[in-house]
Amino acid sequence: MTERAGYTVTMFLIDVSPSMGTLREVEVPDGLTGEVRTIETTNLEWSLQFVKLKIQEMIYNGRKTDQCGVILFGSEETNNIINDKDGGYEHVSEYIPIGQPNANTLAKLSALQASEEHGDPIDAIIVGIETQERYLANKKKWTRKMILLTDGESPIEIEDWEATTRKMNNLNVSLTIVGVDFDDDEIDFHDEKKSDIKRANEEFYHKFVEQLDVGIVGNCEFALEEVARPDVKQVKSALLGTELRIGDTKDHPLESIIIRAKTSKCTALMRPKSWKKFAARPRPVSEDVEMTEEGEYVEYTPLIMRTQFYLDHRAEGEEEEAAAPQEESETEDEEEAAAKTDKLQVIEKEELVRGYKYGSSFVPTAEEFPRLRTEKGIDICGFFHQRNFRREWPMGEVQYVWADPEKPLDQAALSSIVQAMYEKGYMAIARWVSRDNMDPKMGVLSPTVFDGVDCFLWAQMPFADDVRKYTFASLDKLINKKGELITKHPYLPTEQQLDAMEKLVDAMDLMDAGEKDEQGNRNPWFDTRLSYNPAIHRTKHAQFHAAVVKDLDTHPLPPPHPELTKYFEPPRRVRKRARHAIEECKNVFKVKEVPKRVSKLRKDGHVRALEDEEEPLLLEKLQRRQSQLKSTQSQARFRATISPKSQRRTQKKYINSDDSATEPESETETEDEDYILLDKEVGGPSKITDEEGKEKEPSPLLTPTSKRSISLELEPDLGREPGRIIGLAYPLTDFKKNIVGGDLVSKAVEDLAWVIKSVVQKPFTWKRSEEMLGCMKELRKVALQEDEIDAWNEFLRDLRKTCLEDEPGNKQFWSDATALGRGISLISKSEASKEGGRSNISDATAAEFIRSP
């Protein structure tokens, strides 16, 4: 059953006993740079993240009826309603009274530190129940939740706890216990070395929640992961009343009909929640310097938007130039901006007249023009066969049209139309007016038959004014100057090319690339109902993160949840299946990026004069881009820390000094090239060439075609077989490079596996045993992280067979490998699930597999 949104009081019970001050190491991956750092933090600070994220969710939703309170146990002082009345319940204190949370709630939580005292969680629960009960005295329908945060290291008075669970069940209180380093089967976490008291407490907590109608114990790390998971609340749209009309309802009432109808949204575009803008207040100069005990502070204030009207006194050219650059004016100098503002004359709104423009003529009207008079309702204009429906025309969101749910006869009437249209395969053309005198829309009604009800789906279609009829050159019919049809031309695909494309389309079919259903049939891959809008959820994640950490520099935003990017790459099955088809396509289509034209940047007008130089210039640029590529890669990880300006400067310098950098291009880099070249942020390389190209003597440079042949020539040095991206010579280096690049993970995994197998089969390779074992360790690590688990397991089985069963085999290598133990064996289910992957190997099988034969 769906919960009613809001109308909830959540009590957070937080353990601040001394043990919560224990330090732990936490990895903080940086979602922007991919860097992983380790920081030290207390268990309290770490686990409080969960509470803060929950509270941030409430702030985010902004419901007045979504409230919470915070109670501490193990606090120095005692301050709670039961103690006030009857005494006892020591070291339990009400820290934040129940109310709608805001930023201060979070700030107060951040200030918490572990104390010197122990407090009893059961006491805290009882205080929580009482506090909640008193607050909700006459609000019986509110949902009561309780979240207890503890490390389970403090003693619990377990006498008569059943009375507490009974009370909680009576009041419908749900309890979630979030335990720091609690054993949890979900993530396969079991701490063998934990203290006896913790073990006993954990057992008790499990017993406790079992007695509850709604209760759960979970591991804190797992809970933190789960709160980052994207979550879509099912929204049912409101029903709006309207009428569906057919025929002349005014003059021929008996030969027409009005069906009372309701409409509701079927799709509705959601956007990321907007950001609030803030600015630091300039700090008071002398007298008022705010020096609090905690140190110096900067005060950030939220900004409001205000509209200013002005007359533009700039010359036409200036205005055009200002409008021309697509980039936002972030980079422009402050002074420049100020100079521009000088030519703008600010005017008060009261001095202005309102009106419309008719071209450059001015049409003053005191009020907006009267609107077209229309009557609310949906009029059916006609029907057509759906095979003639243009799927690319619907303009936006889709709506449901239902018969009024309280009017059986209207339902029967609408149902008969829907069913008849459905059987005929027809759609209706309809005119929609949402309210009296609102602008009409035209669209189509598509009959929809659900299990229990018939309805229409509506989509708005374009008016004549909305359709742009641009002309495009034919892709098929090329006509030469003599007026004849050309059949062979670089624009026209050849039979061979069509053939290759056909293989690609077949290989990349998604209809059988999804998960298997119960019958073992594969479903199509990709489902809109499971595709989360990454921008919405990433933004929300970032907003939450910023609200709960004290410093984004030490606690950078972690990478996006895998759920958000699960559809960013074709499924692995398809990538594998399509590999050959893709290679073939690349070979037969021979697509090349065209270097950007230089002439556009020349403002001196000597277009002709420079034409002779054009060719070498372009080549040089290509060369420069390649060398730039290296600089981009090496700089990539620093990028986040340097300002855009200094970044550009460094890059420029790099290019200047980079003439000699004609190192062999590895094939991977060539493949990456397209991607890098798209990277507009890498401040205009073409411009640089343009400025410097004139001074330099164009040196004999590689042409785009010869580049590939040279890199092929160099390949044997790296021991790279054609089509492989990992060479036999330096496999581990090649592999790591590819993984950092991140684009060709599957291919890299496959190739390294191939290298290892090849090497161990060759004579005299015992010299490289150590190296190969190193490769295996790295390969397994990556396979686990990158969801190449099946590939690893397959490889390892294959390797064992090669070593032990095949001729010549390499029994020595396999026994060296088994010596590494369980950590090099097949990847098991439990290991895989930790990394979000899947495996069908049990732990026992994995352990057994690696035992010496």
Added chain:
Amino acid sequence: MPRFDEWNLVDEEEEEELQEAWYEGKRDVILFAIDCSESMFEMHDDPNYEDTKTCHVLTALEAAMQIQKKKVIVGPNDAVGIMMFNTTRKNEAGGQGADIKQNNFVFQPIETVNAPKIQELIQLLDSAREDPNLLKETFPSSDKHVPMGDVFTSCNWIMRDGAPKTATKRIFLITDEDDPNSGPGRERLLTSARTTLIDLTQAGIMVEPFFISTEERPFDQTKFYSSVLLPNNLNGDTGDPSVLPESISITRIDDLLAQMRFHEVPKRALFSIPFELANGFVIGVKGYGLVTEQKKGTYRYFMDLEDRMEVAESRTLYVDEDKETEVPKSKIVYGMALGETVDAKVADIESSTGVLTRRVPIHCKVFYTAEEIRSFRTLGLQPKIKLLGFKSRRSLGFEDNIKHSIFIYPDEMSYSGSKRTFSALLKTMIKKKRIGLVLTLTRRNSSPIFCALLPQAEKAEESGWSEPAGFHLIPLPFADDIRAAPIETGYRASDDLKDIAHKWIHKMSVKNGSYPPDSYPNPALAYHNAQLEASAFRDEFDPDSFEDHTLPKLTTITKRAGPLLKEWRQTLMKEEAANVVVLPSDGKKRKAEESVDEKNLRQLYKNGELHKLRVDQLKTFCKSNALSISGKKADLIDRVGEYLDTHSAEHGITC
């Protein structure tokens, strides 16, 4: 300062669609170059008006006027000019065309479209219809054809003087002469025409020819123009020179306007990005918005500067409300709303005006920069279309829609080989009845979306317009955008009722028809623009003369389907559902009320006794008939009365 206006302000950082405005903001300049040689003045019957004669020049000017009128609506900042050639009329000294080549005359210099200019044209056209010789006298033909090179040079100069640098500049060349520079020196003239045309192209000016062809004077472009016109000069594509330009319009004079309509808005790409079919297999594509909602012109603010009116532009400032200081954009950082203040005691950092601020230790960073915000939206992706795979055509449902589509077409200029690859993909997908699934980021500032890639085969239509070959990118809804169906059960029709519905649906359907956008000009927009035009021309606007083409053709429907609809209604009354009485289900709060059925209500209304009903009874009736329930009792009585007037007893379904 009134806050109301600010509700509608769009925050540019958040609003991805806004970028499109940049393209809209680019100005378009059209110079009509109209041939005035003898043949252009030959009179023939006007196809639209009986007993009147017309000539090519008249039709061309009429088209120019219509295009200007349209421009006012679709691009009020666009500029238009008219040049006549092969005429002996002299240019006035000092004007835009003062020093252009001989026998070329600037009739209307390039200027932003405006009311007086359009009216001038309208008056000339009206008088020309009265007096067939007027045009001939206004623009007397020269004895000899001007070298086309001179025409292009003149156009170049006029554009140079009149058009802003960054605008798109086009020349609509209208002539019926397929061999203008025959005779001696032909080769030389041809070469000069070609070179001057190259100059034009390099100045960013495109020539779009409209060649008039009649039965008596068929237009043969191979005589002269094939060797002059540049290939693909329309797109700025430097295509293969052995291939002819794609859109020379050779047209019957009657279709001239229709042909121009296709070119009325300059073809502008929304984006030009790579299309990655697989890793390392990338082509270039450009995206075009072929269906985009055309909106009314905005209601704006103007400043009266005595001698003229000037538009007051608006801009958004970000202000620290307490200190009343403007904060420059570079100083703005981004964070979450701080939430409501619950309790004054807790809010130790609340200021006097009630604005909550956030105090942060001096070296701590708790806000994001604009650049970071953008990376959250893009997830670090660069603009591109990335192919994920293929699905069956049927897997794209009617309900999988959230935004208008975008058309993509290969861009040979960014990746050579794009066209053949694109074409091969298109053909294969059509053959295999597949659609593509792609991940798309169209601009640096937008966010990634999944789209269906719907192939469209090339199809020529009779009207001369042809459906281009390419893909439609159809944005798919995310899980976040999908709403659940709120109704799960309902009464269904009997087979009898459904069978009669079949019949009248058949009568009301268009054979081989489809949704016809061309038949439905936006009535609200047209109504608005008619008023705007009347105001600008200082005419009186007559609302009754306005015709709404989107209204259903009631007479036809009644004639064709009326009797069947009647029969269907009678059957409906026999439905099982007719005997069911539904009790109000959401009666939690409602008091024991007797809802009044329509019959009683009508009786009361007839007797003028609606006021005898209680407010809640009136409201119930309003609610069940989708009427507003706001206002006082008198308002409700009025509303119910009005409803009963317009909805006679028989037409609704009474139960």
